Amino acid sequence: MKQRDVVAQLESRRKTIDNIDAALVYILAERFRCTNEIGMLKAEHGFPPVDEDREKSQHARLRKLADDAELDQVFIERLMRLIIDEAVQRHGQIAADHLAKNGSPAGQ
Amino acid sequence: MKQRDVVAQLESRRKTIDNIDAALVYILAERFRCTNEIGMLKAEHGFPPVDEDREKSQHARLRKLADDAELDQVFIERLMRLIIDEAVQRHGQIAADHLAKNGSPAGQ
Numbered sequence: 001m002k003q004r005d006v007v008a009q010l011e012s013r014r015k016t017i018d019n020i021d022a023a024l025v026y027i028l029a030e031r032f033r034c035t036n037e038i039g040m041l042k043a044e045h046g047f048p049p050v051d052e053d054r055e056k057s058q059h060a061r062l063r064k065l066a067d068d069a070e071l072d073q074v075f076i077e078r079l080m081r082l083i084i085d086e087a088v089q090r091h092g093q094i095a096a097d098h099l100a101k102n103g104s105p106a107g108q
Numbered sequence: 109m110k111q112r113d114v115v116a117q118l119e120s121r122r123k124t125i126d127n128i129d130a131a132l133v134y135i136l137a138e139r140f141r142c143t144n145e146i147g148m149l150k151a152e153h154g155f156p157p158v159d160e161d162r163e164k165s166q167h168a169r170l171r172k173l174a175d176d177a178e179l180d181q182v183f184i185e186r187l188m189r190l191i192i193d194e195a196v197q198r199h200g201q202i203a204a205d206h207l208a209k210n211g212s213p214a215g216q
Contacts, residue, residue, distance in 0.1 A: 006149055006153045006155075010155075013149075017142050018166075020135055021188070022173055025174060025177050026177055028132070029178065029179055045114045058126075082186060086180075
């Protein structure tokens with residue numbers, strides 16, 4: 001293959017990656033919109049921000065998904081840890097904001 | 109809202125999150141399929157595994173995408189660092205495998 005054909009192929013793959021990255025960012029935005037709603041529901045009704053059983057079942061499901069998609073389980077675990085930690089941190093912030101505004105969570 | 113209605117709403121949001129996570133895993137699998145092809149092209153034609161200019165433009169683009177999607181830039185940077193590091197590590201492995209099999213990269 002000529003050098004310019006290789007460069008053209010690299011450029012084409014990079015365009016696909018740029019499109020995929022935009023999709024990843026927007027799908028993550030939707031995920032946080034959803035976890036923020038969960039955080040708000042939990043804060044309003046006095047549920048704790050973290051649910052360990054839910055987290056365990058999420059991790060088991062993700063390990064299976066990683067296997068099905070032929071991705072490294074350790075990599076997916078690290079990636080999802082980062083995303084879930086960000087969501088949990090937002091839940092804590094939402095609960096603190098709710099407490100500051102309303103004095104105490106409903107249901108407590 | 110009654111307790112059981114809150115639980116039903118939480119369950120509904122969690123189903124959405126599970127669907128989003130499956131989409132994230134499969135879209136990441138496609139991203140790695142694409143970066144592996146780039147790794148193979150680079151190894152076959154003697155290009156270095158890392159292209160700093162490309163990485164810089166990727167990061168600038170991601171910062172803008174994070175802003176547009178109202179996500180924290182620092183979080184997106186950390187997430188993409190993890191994904192790009194995994195891709196670069198795969199490029200290095202593909203280059204090493206190619207070298208072991210063929211003696212030297214084409215074009216060198």
